[in-house]
Amino acid sequence: MVATTNEVSVATGVKGTTTLLDIRNVAKSFGPNPVLRDISLQIAEGEFLTILGESGSGKTTLLRIIAGFESADAGEIWMAGERLDRQPPYRRRVNTVFQHYALFPHLTVAENVGYGLRVAKVAKDEIAARVEQALAMVKMAAFAQSKPAKISGGQQQRIALARALVNRPRLLLLDEPLSALDANLRRQMQVELKSLQREVGIAFVFVTHDQEEAMVMSDRIALLRLGELEQVASPREIYSRPATAYTAQFIGHTNLLRGEIKDGIARCSGLSWRTGFRDGPALFSLRPENIRLANAATASGVVRLRGKISRQAFHGATELLQLECAEGLMVSVRTATRENWQGELELEFSPADAVPVRESEERH
Template sequence: MVRLENVSKKFGNTYAVEQLNLDIKTGEFLTLLGPSGCGKTTTLRMIAGFEKPNEGNIWINGEKVDKVEPYNREVNTVFQSYSLFPHMTVAENVAFGLKMKKVSKQEIAKRVKEALELVQLANFADRKPKKLSGGQQQRIAIARAIVNNPQVLLLDEPLGALDLKLRKQMQLELKQLQEELGMTFIYVTHDQEEALTMSDRIVIMNQGKIEQMGLPDEIYEKPATKFVADFIGETNLFEGTVMDANPSFATMKCGGRHISIPNTGNFSKNERVYMSIRPEKIHVSAQAGEEDNLLSATLKDEIYIGSVTKIIGEFPDGQKVIAHGSRDILKSCTRGDQLYLHWEPADSVVFEMKEKMEV
């Protein structure tokens, strides 16, 4: 449905987006995810036509749109700010774009009714926006966009102004709406959980380029780079040197500790690497066992977060480690006590550092 080919955008001498290549499927919910300034919103604005690329081409449903004005593109955009007309009713706000296109009154009434039913606001058609909640106002903005039957709906952090509970509710509603419509959604956010919840595919952007794209579980479980591992969710990152290796596993020396890692990158002796291990993959116990990657750490803190307790340990060299466990494990422990941490080597992900170091 949407293709970007070697697309670049510069502001002054700085690339906001550089040589971006991306194909977005028909009916796909694709999320552009990354930190502020990574180029995700600029990419969305170029698809919408609000920004012109300095280089490259953009196609929407097979039509090259580089020089097509925003109002002539088969896309609609939903922003974080709702931009509703306060003097109009909900129905009048939704109908506004159709009136500008001089659609017949009968057709407008039919399509507005259908759009409001889709966002569950049919009973609010005669109300003014100021009498509705933030979540309801956002739904009006979405109805106003989908009533035009665009081929692509662009959403630029549309839930950012909502409180946490409402944002989570709206995430599920948006995904359900997209599935009902079968429409292509391109969504921009810096919220990792939001992206994981709603997306068919996620594109991780960093400094104007794509770091990784894939299914949500692929992005989380198998990050392709250190940046992705560190950006998505919570993780522990260790830096060390490969001591020895065989085709399946290697041994990594890290601050005096020896850690078994998967040899997915054909690592060789003396190679410098990063290793990432998620907190939920680390098992915590009060007594030492004989497991792989068994390390001792000092209990520094525990944080109760509902379903799990976040356990913060510290290795002898001062490096912190975070694990998820149950409060039962800590009943006999106090701050300053020794804990034992272990994880399966295959649960960790390793990235090369492109350099050698003699040991």
């Protein structure tokens, strides 16, 4: 497995260690197609956990099983010491923010937000007070009497959030709630959602296919691939220490170097460096930003390589260069912006930045 010797494992923001939701060996098939295989995952009180995956990875199905809209074929789900998966959705202290918001079109914004309290037969005065408070929290108090069709997508999104949070659930599920918003609003909502989550202290399980969104918002990311958990870790951990080739490629941009370790020396396409890992065939992930222009002062303890620039892509703050090195090795390098990088470059990287990763097996 991945060694995290010097690296301090910063479990950013995992509040306390009390487990709120315990998913044990959950599996689900639709007909002959397995959608989830043996998923086990714990979610802590107050945690912001993102289930990240491509379409078809099973992330929405997992969320729907937690909410109770689908039942698992195998496995159990426990919440705060109680079996959750045997209860109908309307008895679970879990609320959902739906992808397309699912606001009731025949009810006003205030009636939508108060719906959960009304069906729970909360006193009228209390409903009014809590709805007002929830609308204030999402800055939508002015729209209390509007019908959902009259407000914009971003505003509907806020109402969906208020409608779920007003019930004070133990756990809030969010199914790609930002996917229908345009880029700017989306970034703004990411920040708002994150600070709202800190404020209310409710555990969020957030589903997305957008790895950047996952990195910005989460305490931990659970990366799902073809119905199995690929890796569960904090954004920093998952980025700097990806466990598998798939993770390394899906989260951010990376170079995969295929080679071999023998007697403590790693060899890949004419490059070699000392490593503490076990002998055998190996695959290394090397982030483009960890490769830099060679510097005379750091001659020792680095791996040097030469390459000819074959492509250049401008990314605003940085430049992504594609280099052709010896033995057909292609590497991506992130550098400061400069117009027209050309010719050959002398580059280097620290062996510690070449992270050994497991091969991701092919599955269908």
